[in-house]
Amino acid sequence: MAEENSTDTDSHFRRITIIWLVLSVVLDLLYWFLVGPHVPPGRMTSTARADQFDFNVLFVVALPVLIGIWEFMLYSVFTWRSKRAGVPEPVGGPTAAGNKRAEVSWIVITSVVVLLLAAFGTVSVITGKGSGGGEVPNPLWSPSGSVKAETAALAGTGTWAPNTNAVLPVQVIGQQWKWTYRYPTFGGFESSQLILPDNTNIEFNVTSLDVIHSFWAYQLEVKADANPEENNVAFTKTEQLGSFVVRCSELCGIWHGAMFNYGKVVSQTAFMTWATQTEAANATNTEDLPIFAWTYVPDANGAAGGYYPDGKLTPYSSDEVYGSKQPGS
Amino acid sequence: MTLSAERPHEVEKESFVPPASNAVSRRRGGGWLSQHVGTAIVAGFLGYLLGHWLGNYISSGYPVVTNTGQNSIADLMALIFMVVGWLAGIGALNYPLAKLVGREAKDDVELTGWSKYFRFNLDHKVVGLQYVLGVLLFLFTGGLLAMAIRTELLNPTTHVFSADTYIKIVSEHGTIMMMMASSVVIGPLGNYFVPLMIGARRMAFPRIEAFSLWVFLAGYMVIFSALPFGGFPTGWTGYAPLQTQAGPGMVSYLFGFFVIGLGMMAAGFNLAATIINYRAPGMTWSRVPVFVWSILATAALLTLATPVLVAGGLFGLLDKTVQTAFYVTEHGGSSYLWQNLFWFFGHPEVYIMALPGFGIVGEIIPVFCRKPLFAYRIAAAGMIGVALLSFFVWQHHLFQSGIDPDMRPLFMLTTELISIPTGFIFLVGMGTLYRAKIRFEVPMLFCMAVYFNFLIGGVSGVFLSDVPVNVTVHGGFFVLSHFHYTIMGGLIFAFMAGLYFWLPKMTGRVMNKRLGLWHFWTMFVFFNLTFFPMFIIGLLGQPRRVFTYAKNLQTLNDFSSISAFLLGASFLIFFANLMWSQFINPKKSPANPWESLGLEWQTATPIPPHNFDRIPVIMTDPYHYSEAGAPALADFGDDDFVHTSSGSTTSGDGSA
Numbered sequence: 001m002a003e004e005n006s007t008d009t010d011s012h013f014r015r016i017t018i019i020w021l022v023l024s025v026v027l028d029l030l031y032w033f034l035v036g037p038h039v040p041p042g043r044m045t046s047t048a049r050a051d052q053f054d055f056n057v058l059f060v061v062a063l064p065v066l067i068g069i070w071e072f073m074l075y076s077v078f079t080w081r082s083k084r085a086g087v088p089e090p091v092g093g094p095t096a097a098g099n100k101r102a103e104v105s106w107i108v109i110t111s112v113v114v115l116l117l118a119a120f121g122t123v124s125v126i127t128g129k130g131s132g133g134g135e136v137p138n139p140l141w142s143p144s145g146s147v148k149a150e151t152a153a154l155a156g157t158g159t160w161a162p163n164t165n166a167v168l169p170v171q172v173i174g175q176q177w178k179w180t181y182r183y184p185t186f187g188g189f190e191s192s193q194l195i196l197p198d199n200t201n202i203e204f205n206v207t208s209l210d211v212i213h214s215f216w217a218y219q220l221e222v223k224a225d226a227n228p229e230e231n232n233v234a235f236t237k238t239e240q241l242g243s244f245v246v247r248c249s250e251l252c253g254i255w256h257g258a259m260f261n262y263g264k265v266v267s268q269t270a271f272m273t274w275a276t277q278t279e280a281a282n283a284t285n286t287e288d289l290p291i292f293a294w295t296y297v298p299d300a301n302g303a304a305g306g307y308y309p310d311g312k313l314t315p316y317s318s319d320e321v322y323g324s325k326q327p328g329s
Numbered sequence: 330m331t332l333s334a335e336r337p338h339e340v341e342k343e344s345f346v347p348p349a350s351n352a353v354s355r356r357r358g359g360g361w362l363s364q365h366v367g368t369a370i371v372a373g374f375l376g377y378l379l380g381h382w383l384g385n386y387i388s389s390g391y392p393v394v395t396n397t398g399q400n401s402i403a404d405l406m407a408l409i410f411m412v413v414g415w416l417a418g419i420g421a422l423n424y425p426l427a428k429l430v431g432r433e434a435k436d437d438v439e440l441t442g443w444s445k446y447f448r449f450n451l452d453h454k455v456v457g458l459q460y461v462l463g464v465l466l467f468l469f470t471g472g473l474l475a476m477a478i479r480t481e482l483l484n485p486t487t488h489v490f491s492a493d494t495y496i497k498i499v500s501e502h503g504t505i506m507m508m509m510a511s512s513v514v515i516g517p518l519g520n521y522f523v524p525l526m527i528g529a530r531r532m533a534f535p536r537i538e539a540f541s542l543w544v545f546l547a548g549y550m551v552i553f554s555a556l557p558f559g560g561f562p563t564g565w566t567g568y569a570p571l572q573t574q575a576g577p578g579m580v581s582y583l584f585g586f587f588v589i590g591l592g593m594m595a596a597g598f599n600l601a602a603t604i605i606n607y608r609a610p611g612m613t614w615s616r617v618p619v620f621v622w623s624i625l626a627t628a629a630l631l632t633l634a635t636p637v638l639v640a641g642g643l644f645g646l647l648d649k650t651v652q653t654a655f656y657v658t659e660h661g662g663s664s665y666l667w668q669n670l671f672w673f674f675g676h677p678e679v680y681i682m683a684l685p686g687f688g689i690v691g692e693i694i695p696v697f698c699r700k701p702l703f704a705y706r707i708a709a710a711g712m713i714g715v716a717l718l719s720f721f722v723w724q725h726h727l728f729q730s731g732i733d734p735d736m737r738p739l740f741m742l743t744t745e746l747i748s749i750p751t752g753f754i755f756l757v758g759m760g761t762l763y764r765a766k767i768r769f770e771v772p773m774l775f776c777m778a779v780y781f782n783f784l785i786g787g788v789s790g791v792f793l794s795d796v797p798v799n800v801t802v803h804g805g806f807f808v809l810s811h812f813h814y815t816i817m818g819g820l821i822f823a824f825m826a827g828l829y830f831w832l833p834k835m836t837g838r839v840m841n842k843r844l845g846l847w848h849f850w851t852m853f854v855f856f857n858l859t860f861f862p863m864f865i866i867g868l869l870g871q872p873r874r875v876f877t878y879a880k881n882l883q884t885l886n887d888f889s890s891i892s893a894f895l896l897g898a899s900f901l902i903f904f905a906n907l908m909w910s911q912f913i914n915p916k917k918s919p920a921n922p923w924e925s926l927g928l929e930w931q932t933a934t935p936i937p938p939h940n941f942d943r944i945p946v947i948m949t950d951p952y953h954y955s956e957a958g959a960p961a962l963a964d965f966g967d968d969d970f971v972h973t974s975s976g977s978t979t980s981g982d983g984s985a
Contacts, residue, residue, distance in 0.1 A: 005655045012763075012764065022402065024953070025547070038871065039868070040801070040868045040869055041870065043803060047800070049796075051798060051800055051801055052796065054795060054797040054798055055792070055797075055798050055801065058791065058792055058795055058798060061791070062362070062788045065784075065788060066784060066785075066788060069755060069759065069780070069784050070781070070784070072759050072762070073759075073762070073777065073780060073781070076759075076762040076763070076767065077764070077767070077769075077777070080762065080763075080764055080765050080766060080767050081766075081767050081769065082699075082766040082767055082768050087768070087924045088699050088766035088768065089699065089766065089767055090699045090700070090954045090955050090956070091698070091699050091700045091764060091765055091954070092955035092956060093764070093955070093957055094910075096700050096703075096955045097701035097702070097703065097704075097705070097955070098703060098704045098705070098706075098707075098760070099703075099704075099760065102760065103704050103707055103756065106752070106753075106756045107707075107749070107753075110748070110749050110752045111749055114745045114746060114748055114749055115614070117745055117791065117795070118738075118741055118742040118746075119596050121738070121741050121745075121794075121795040121796055121797065122738040122741065122742075122793075124796075124797045125737060125738065125741075125796040125797055128797055130734060131796055131797035131799075131800050132797075132800045133728060133729045133737075133796060133799065133800045134730065134731050135731075135734040136731045136732065136733060136734060138734075139734055140734045140735050141734070145394075168710075173820075210570060210571060210574070211570035211571040211574060212568050212571065212664060212730075214729060214803075214804055216804070216805075216870075216871040216872065219587030221800055221801065222800070222803075223729045223800045223804070224729055224731070224805060225729050225730040225731055226662070227664065227665075227730070227731055228570055228658050228659070229658045229659065229735045230731050230861040232730075232731040245870065245879075247870065247872050247875075248872065249803065249804035249805060249872040249873070250568070250804055251496075251562070251563060251564045251566070251568070251571070251873070251874045252497070252571060253562050253571060253574075254492045254493045254495075254496050254562055255492055256496070256872075256874060256875060257492065257493070257874070257876040257877045257878075258877055260878075298659070299660055
């Protein structure tokens with residue numbers, strides 16, 4: 001048995017390769033066309049669509065890897081199983097303890113695949129404007145117009161109107177254990193419902209009043225940790241009407257599991273109507289809120305008292321000091 | 330001519346003189362009044378009371394104590410004194426204290442009989458078996474908590490536990506399991522087999538080896554004390570503002586990691602020192618068994634990464650007790666500090682929990698393939714590569730946390746790079762299987778399962794490392810499933826492979842094969858049925874550590890829960906097998922039941938306390954399964970030469 005010739009070895013290898021190729025191509029195609037378009041979280045926003053594409057690309061690369069190794073293992077189990085009882089004869093041959101060609105090709109192929117995946121991921125995260133993930137107060141990648149919208153919002157001069165292509169800044173505030181949302185372009189009113197206009201670049205400014213939460217708007221494909229005293233910015237562009245769920249995805253205490261609510265993407269005009277009406281209806285409540293700022297800290301009475309803007313942060317630049325909205329008291 | 334004849338000095342120098350510490354002296358051995366687990370428990374309890382009283386005495390007047398009604402200083406002092414009492418009670422402090430006051434320590438007593446397993450013992454083989462019991466205690470406690478979690482998740486709206494109890498259970502499960510997993514192979518199999526595999530009589534520092542065990546067991550008590558203290562709500566990650574906010578259970582968590590960290594560092598550098606310095610003559614780096622390579626890589630991680638956790642825990646304890654503000658943002662600290670410290674330890678920790686599994690698999694597969702390990706150098710390089718790279722990836726845990734965004738492509742790259750050396754392990758396995766003659770004994774089945782499971786775990790890790798996909802899967806059930814596939818599917822399956830493989834050597838008793846097969850197949854099938862649906866649950870939007878979830882996910886969650894109960898039952902089969910084969914109806918094992926060439930199998934059975942009468946001279950690596958008439962693995966300095974592979978007994982290079 002020890003003197004089996006190399007053509008026999010090659011025939012095993014050839015058989016494994018052919019089965020692998022056929023299975024990989026068939027299953028990859030089946031996945032791409034049948035499963036891929038339905039992969040969560042859907043295509044409600046630009047980031048959801050892009051990240052779904054990204055997931056599918058990774059899956060199409062991963063599937064042949066899984067198939068290759070599983071097929072090899074199954075093939076080994078059925079082909080090279082020792083049929084006799086007891087300890088079998090030892091297996092020798094020049095390539096038993098190592099095979100330069102196999103080793104080098106394995107290393108080269110895995111390295112190339114890995115580097116390509118890293119390059120692909122980098123391109124995706126840049127073209128995806130952060131892909132919906134939290135990007136700190138100074139995002140490297142942002143849609144055009146967001147800096148202007150952000151600066152104006154903080155100065156209290158921000159506006160948003162339908163059909164203007166303007167970026168809509170929304171502040172997301174996490175606290176134990178609920179989410180609230182403030183709309184700086186509409187007087188800074190606070191809502192417990194996240195309503196967004198369709199076909200609009202949204203800029204989420206995520207912060208927390210107590211512990212770390214994580215804002216996960218599932219169907220929107222936005223996820224950003226809400227840190228106290230930190231403005232974590234994430235972008236997406238809404239592309240479809242519909243409702244979505246917001247959950248907390250960072251453990252924040254005993255009611256973490258119950259920290260969720262729902263939101264809706266509505267048409268731009270419907271949003272405008274809702275926002276202006278809510279702004280008017282909430283006007284007296286808004287006066288009692290702390291002045292709009294990107295982050296808040298507890299006042300002297302601690303969490304039981306109130307919050308004021310900590311006045312430290314300004315959009316996209318840590319150099320400029322935002323000084324005009326220090327606490328009144 | 331044998332090597333012993335060629336190089337008489339090396340062999341002669343090492344020939345056996347019973348070390349002083351092994352001198353048999355029965356002056357105070359074995360009595361009920363000498364130190365054992367019972368005295369340790371009593372001393373630990375008294376230490377707890379004393380520490381609590383002292384803490385209250387020191388700090389009861391301070392406003393923070395009066396206002397909150399919580400005295401973290403008393404809680405911490407109680408735990409510190411408990412651990413010190415436990416160590417003093419078991420006798421871990423006798424030697425250092427005697428030296429401290431300038432006396433010669435009393436001779437250690439060589440104990441016989443079963444009672445030595447309940448005492449402070451310096452024999453690495455006894456410590457290894459004590460560790461087996463210790464990690465099984467951790468494993469079964471954590472497993473019961475997992476059953477509780479899955480019970481709660483049977484229904485999205487009807488609750489078995491309150492939200493408070495549930496989060497305590499989740500946190501306790503995660504922490505206990507992490508503590509268990511970081512020692513599960515290093516402790517039992519590392520301590521037991523590394524000296525045997527490298528041809529040493531003992532570990533480099535036997536007292537440190539025993540200390541690491543007893544401090545590990547003290548860690549169990551400390552982390553368990555969190556439950557009577559009211560639990561902690563942070564999960565095993567203990568993120569900072571929540572950590573600062575939490576009650577006294579948090580002190581147990583922080584001090585628990587502190588204590589376990591001490592044990593991990595002790596075990597790590599002891600193993601590293603042993604492997605580097607105690608190899609037998611001829612045991613060159615290219616002949617070291619691959620399991621020893623994996624333990625060396627792990628030991629490096631334990632030694633270098635764990636201090637960061639210990640320091641992080643210390644900062645947290647200072648925050649909670651004496652009101653410093655390391656992690657308190659509004660007082661000038663930063664909650665990111667904890668996240669960075671924790672994950673700077675935490676990601677190497679992930680490989681502390683993976684590498685020993687690779688080592689076990691690499692050690693066992695050639696035995697059941699009757700083939701040399703394929704690409705031995707690549708296997709060793711892969712483990713060292715993983716260990717090095719693991720220090721450069723930690724921020725991928727912080728992709729959505731608000732870290733500097735330009736760091737993300739970098740950490741995506743480093744994280745994906747780590748899959749190259751991890752892939753080496755698969756190359757080694759596949760190369761060894763290629764055209765082998767495979768025997769499917771229970772350990773081999775577990776090794777094949779490691780490859781199956783770890784492949785899923787590893788590939789899902791690439792999804793997590795990709796920043797855009799990470800937005801979907803971060804903090805959800807996808808990541809939960811991913812790390813259960815790597816830690817449980819990889820490490821725990823490898824640990825089981827190791828137990829089935831090596832228990833015949835450790836105890837001289839074989840495990841029952843029929844029960845072993847039942848155990849393997851139930852564990853393998855139900856493990857996958859439990860955790861594979863969680864990938865889908867995660868993609869469908871269920872965050873981790875929640876007690877309520879969307880109604881449409883109930884079917885998948887129920888499927889997962891029921892599988893989890895059956896997975897739990899498979900551990901009962903394992904437990905039954907362990908009891909039956911080792912205690913109730915023991916069957917004597919042949920000296921080398923799997924016909925392995927490993928040096929550990931060439932020792933006498935039962936292994937004498939000093940392992941080798943003469944230090945062997947190593948002549949080749951232990952994977953020469955292929956060559957009939959290959960040189961013997963080792964020269965034991967006697968005429969009775971070791972046979973190399975089945976069917977070919979050789980007397981070395983013509984010496985006879």
